[in-house]
Amino acid sequence: MRSALRELPGCGTPEAPKPGRRPRSLSREEYREGILLGDRTVLARAVTLIESTREADREVAEQIVEDCLPHCKDSIRVGITGVPGAGKSSLIETLGGFLIAEKKEKVAVLAIDPSSQISGGNILGDKTRMPTLAASEMAFIRPSPSRGMAGGVAQRTREAMLLCEAAGYRNILVETIGVGQSETAVHEMVDFFLLITLAGAGDELQGIKRGVMELADLVAVNKADGANVAAAERARAEAQNALHFFPASGSEWTPRAMTCSALTGAGIRELWECVHEYAAMTRGNGWFAASRREQQRRWMHEMIDQSLRQRFLAHPAVRGRMEALECDVVEGRTTSFRAARTLLAAYCDPERP
Amino acid sequence: MRSALRELPGCGTPEAPKPGRRPRSLSREEYREGILLGDRTVLARAVTLIESTREADREVAEQIVEDCLPHCKDSIRVGITGVPGAGKSSLIETLGGFLIAEKKEKVAVLAIDPSSQISGGNILGDKTRMPTLAASEMAFIRPSPSRGMAGGVAQRTREAMLLCEAAGYRNILVETIGVGQSETAVHEMVDFFLLITLAGAGDELQGIKRGVMELADLVAVNKADGANVAAAERARAEAQNALHFFPASGSEWTPRAMTCSALTGAGIRELWECVHEYAAMTRGNGWFAASRREQQRRWMHEMIDQSLRQRFLAHPAVRGRMEALECDVVEGRTTSFRAARTLLAAYCDPERP
Numbered sequence: 001m002r003s004a005l006r007e008l009p010g011c012g013t014p015e016a017p018k019p020g021r022r023p024r025s026l027s028r029e030e031y032r033e034g035i036l037l038g039d040r041t042v043l044a045r046a047v048t049l050i051e052s053t054r055e056a057d058r059e060v061a062e063q064i065v066e067d068c069l070p071h072c073k074d075s076i077r078v079g080i081t082g083v084p085g086a087g088k089s090s091l092i093e094t095l096g097g098f099l100i101a102e103k104k105e106k107v108a109v110l111a112i113d114p115s116s117q118i119s120g121g122n123i124l125g126d127k128t129r130m131p132t133l134a135a136s137e138m139a140f141i142r143p144s145p146s147r148g149m150a151g152g153v154a155q156r157t158r159e160a161m162l163l164c165e166a167a168g169y170r171n172i173l174v175e176t177i178g179v180g181q182s183e184t185a186v187h188e189m190v191d192f193f194l195l196i197t198l199a200g201a202g203d204e205l206q207g208i209k210r211g212v213m214e215l216a217d218l219v220a221v222n223k224a225d226g227a228n229v230a231a232a233e234r235a236r237a238e239a240q241n242a243l244h245f246f247p248a249s250g251s252e253w254t255p256r257a258m259t260c261s262a263l264t265g266a267g268i269r270e271l272w273e274c275v276h277e278y279a280a281m282t283r284g285n286g287w288f289a290a291s292r293r294e295q296q297r298r299w300m301h302e303m304i305d306q307s308l309r310q311r312f313l314a315h316p317a318v319r320g321r322m323e324a325l326e327c328d329v330v331e332g333r334t335t336s337f338r339a340a341r342t343l344l345a346a347y348c349d350p351e352r353p
Numbered sequence: 354m355r356s357a358l359r360e361l362p363g364c365g366t367p368e369a370p371k372p373g374r375r376p377r378s379l380s381r382e383e384y385r386e387g388i389l390l391g392d393r394t395v396l397a398r399a400v401t402l403i404e405s406t407r408e409a410d411r412e413v414a415e416q417i418v419e420d421c422l423p424h425c426k427d428s429i430r431v432g433i434t435g436v437p438g439a440g441k442s443s444l445i446e447t448l449g450g451f452l453i454a455e456k457k458e459k460v461a462v463l464a465i466d467p468s469s470q471i472s473g474g475n476i477l478g479d480k481t482r483m484p485t486l487a488a489s490e491m492a493f494i495r496p497s498p499s500r501g502m503a504g505g506v507a508q509r510t511r512e513a514m515l516l517c518e519a520a521g522y523r524n525i526l527v528e529t530i531g532v533g534q535s536e537t538a539v540h541e542m543v544d545f546f547l548l549i550t551l552a553g554a555g556d557e558l559q560g561i562k563r564g565v566m567e568l569a570d571l572v573a574v575n576k577a578d579g580a581n582v583a584a585a586e587r588a589r590a591e592a593q594n595a596l597h598f599f600p601a602s603g604s605e606w607t608p609r610a611m612t613c614s615a616l617t618g619a620g621i622r623e624l625w626e627c628v629h630e631y632a633a634m635t636r637g638n639g640w641f642a643a644s645r646r647e648q649q650r651r652w653m654h655e656m657i658d659q660s661l662r663q664r665f666l667a668h669p670a671v672r673g674r675m676e677a678l679e680c681d682v683v684e685g686r687t688t689s690f691r692a693a694r695t696l697l698a699a700y701c702d703p704e705r706p
Contacts, residue, residue: 062691069685159690211564213599242595246566293683300682303693308661329649332422336652337512338415344660 028060032067038106038168040140047160051145065159068166075165076279079186081176081212082196087222089129090262091196092173096133098268099171108169109133111144112157112182140164144177154185155303161189183212188295191288192275195219197239199231214246217255218274224259224266232259251287253278317346381413385420391459391521393493400513404498418512421519428518429632432539434529434565435549440575442482443615444549445526449486451621452524459491461522465510465539466497466530493517497530507538508656514542536565541648544641545628548572550592552584567599570608571627577612577619585612604640606631670699 026034026045034042049061082088096107109130133139145156161172174190176182187193195216213219219239224232239257248254256274260267282288312318325339379387379398387395402414435441449460462483486492498509514525527543529535540546548569566572572592577585592610599608609627613620635641665671678692 062688062694065688066691069688155690159688162688211567214564214567238594241591242599246595296682296685296689297679299689300679300693303690304665304696305658305662307693307697308665309658312657312661326650326653329653330646332649335415335418335422335512335515336649337508337656338419340653340656340660341415343657 028063028067031060031064035064035068035163035167036071040137040167043140043163043167044142046163047142050156050159050163061159065162068163072162072165073168073170075170075172076192076275077161077172077174077190078275079174079176079183079190079193080196081183081186081194082222083198086196086198087262088175088196091220091222091260092175093130093133094262094265094268095272096130096136096139096171096173098265098272100133100136100138102269103272105171106138106140106169107133107171107173108140108142108161108164109173109175110142110157110160110164111175111177112153112186140167140169154182154189155299158189158299183215187215188298191282191291192217192278194271194275196222197235198223199228199235213242216243217251217253217278218271219243219255219257220267220271221257221259222262225261225264229259235259251278251282251291252285253281253287312343312347315347318343321346381416381420384413384417388417388421388516388520389424393490393520396493396516396520397495399516400495403509403512403516414512418515421516425515425518426521426523428523428525429545429628430514430525430527430543431628432527432529432536432543432546433549434536434539434547435575436551439549439551440615441528441549444573444575444613444621445528446483446486447615447618447621448625449483449489449492449526451618451625453486453489453491455622456625458524459493459522460486460524460526461493461495461514461517462486462526462528463495463510463513463517464497464528464530465506465535493520493522507535507542508652508659511542511652536568540568541651544635544644545570545631547624547628549575550588551576552581552588566595569596570604570606570631571624572596572608572610573620573624574610574612575615578614578617582612588612604631604635604644605638606634606640665696665700668700671696674699 023045026042031042031046035046046061046064049057049064052058052061080088080092082091092109096109099105099107130141134141142160145153145160157174161174164172172190174186176186193215195212195218197219199221219236221232221235221239224236236257236259243255243257246255258267258271258274260271262268279288282291313322321343325334325342328334329336329339376398379395384395384399388399399414399417402410402417405411405414433441433445435444445462449462452458452460483494487494495513498506498513510527514527517525525543527539529539546568548565548571550572552574572589574585574588574592577589589610589612596608596610611620611624611627613624615621632641635644666675674696678687678696681687682689682692
């Protein structure tokens with residue numbers, strides 16, 4: 001089955017999709033089996049189903065995810081964000097290479113870009129960004145789902161993550177693409193949050209959103225190579241100092257700052273050891289499991305909220321009045337409270353004037 | 354009218370409520386007039402209507418707020434939060450006294466405590482916390498609304514704030530009470546966000562939630578008096594350094610750190626000058642007005658979301674299954690996505706199995 005499936009489109013494998021050929025549908029059982037065997041092509045096709053906006057596809061996708069749930073292997077989920085120009089892609093490339101070559105462990109790289117407007121399958125882009133990793137049999141790289149709302153994109157990435165875990169990917173790297181839009185969503189789906197920054201004149205973090213710094217379990221100052229080593233070390237000390245000033249999270253972990261170089265590989269091993277130290281500590285004190293359970297619970301409520309909101313906004317009685325009322329609120333002609341109540345009344349009883 | 358009304362309960366004036374006497378209802382016009390004349394008792398009664406859970410009261414309250422909207426005077430809204438023990442109440446007391454005595458300006462102090470379970474009218478508590486301010490004719494102090502959900506509490510404080518502005522309160526101080534629960538809500542309703550902290554051994558912020566530090570426009574290290582001056586100055590320098598490391602907000606304001614003493618009054622004038630410098634700068638670059646407009650818009654959507662959610666959770670078909678499904682999700686027996694869809698289906702069509 002494997003060789004046949006490798007020809008199919010929609011995958012994150014090195015083979016380019018062949019748009020002219022329509023693949024045979026797989027059964028639910030074939031999906032389950034393929035994923036559990038670690039078949040990247042089946043995995044990629046299942047993720048495509050997850051990202052589909054067709055109701056029938058969603059239904060199958062949910063069944064596949066549920067079938068795979070009991071088989072999700074032990075994993076570490078690492079969220080990665082960075083200031084623009086910090087070299088996030090290169091760092092993921094180097095880190096992924098290290099995990100494959102030295103640890104002999106598989107790596108999944110999932111990206112989230114809620115602002116993404118490009119159509120699905122931006123594989124070429126990811127191949128260019130991470131050429132070595134994209135060429136490895138041990139890596140599964142998936143660009144951001146491009147359809148749906150911001151929250152919907154995150155939700156699809158969460159489901160994809162579960163399938164990767166069932167397929168034996170021990171290391172899940174979830175990368176933020178859009179600047180300042182997806183950090184919180186990513187933080188909500190990972191065990192460990194890594195912020196990549198650069199040496200600079202105190203303006204290191206000007207490109208990221210407020211609050212992101214405080215989410216970091218580790219701040220890595222990248223490009224600590226060549227003439228830049230001393231400056232990177234200074235930036236590291238500054239970051240360490242700032243982190244020290246933050247309140248502790250419930251994990252009892254004290255966030256750290258390190259230097260590294262995606263170019264030379266310096267510090268990459270230490271970076272990963274830090275991730276594992278965190279995992280060991282939080283597994284020991286129960287935070288790791290508790291946090292995942294709480295994330296699961298919140299995802300459920302978030303999906304519900306989103307859906308309720310979508311239905312509300314799509315209602316004709318709401319659609320027809322929203323813009324004018326929003327305008328009244330912003331211009332101070334009415335209060336937010338009154339406008340909200342008017343819209344809610346229209347939603348419940350469209351006949352009401 | 355004024356003297357008669359001062360006898361009425363539910364007010365923030367020095368007079369204690371007289372529970373035995375039931376006040377005469379005021380007309381919508383009487384409310385409007387009393388508030389615009391700056392009558393504290395009428396203002397307090399209007400705020401009580403805002404906080405009421407009775408539908409009829411809410412209706413009147415909304416009319417009053419709308420009547421007052423065109424008369425809201427120019428104001429500065431300052432959110433105040435602090436680590437436990439930082440002396441937030443004393444600082445508000447001293448700051449309020451300074452504004453009344455030196456600036457001859459009225460001060461409203463509104464508190465938000467989403468976790469508050471005490472019944473309404475905790476005036477005695479606020480009198481004890483801020484005895485001088487509570488005794489002043491120029492101050493209006495209102496404890497946190499105690500009814501309703503967290504979001505509902507914030508929404509009522511927003512409406513109360515508008516009434517205070519119509520009553521000529523130029524300075525609105527919105528105080529967070531619950532630790533780590535209301536900072537974001539308060540930040541969303543003010544122009545300027547003040548974080549009060551203390552000198553300590555690097556553990557200054559252990560009591561506050563992650564992310565709050567980055568909301569601050571000013572960090573004030575309180576208790577910079579007596580033997581504590583040098584330690585406070587060191588804490589200030591540390592805070593300044595940490596703030597420097599944060600990304601800028603859209604306001605273009607660079608957050609500052611200062612020392613002050615609620616006890617001696619040292620630094621209070623400088624603190625307030627900083628607030629005004631911020632206001633002047635952000636009024637100049639358009640941020641001040643733009644931020645208020647955006648807040649208004651967000652309040653509307655927040656109210657809608659809350660209401661949709663409340664209705665959903667109150668639905669019998671949802672109530673009956675929520676707990677079991679949440680449990681399944683947390684224990685990994687089903688996915689959050691499937692559970693959310695099941696509940697949403699039950700909500701839309703309770704007949705569906």
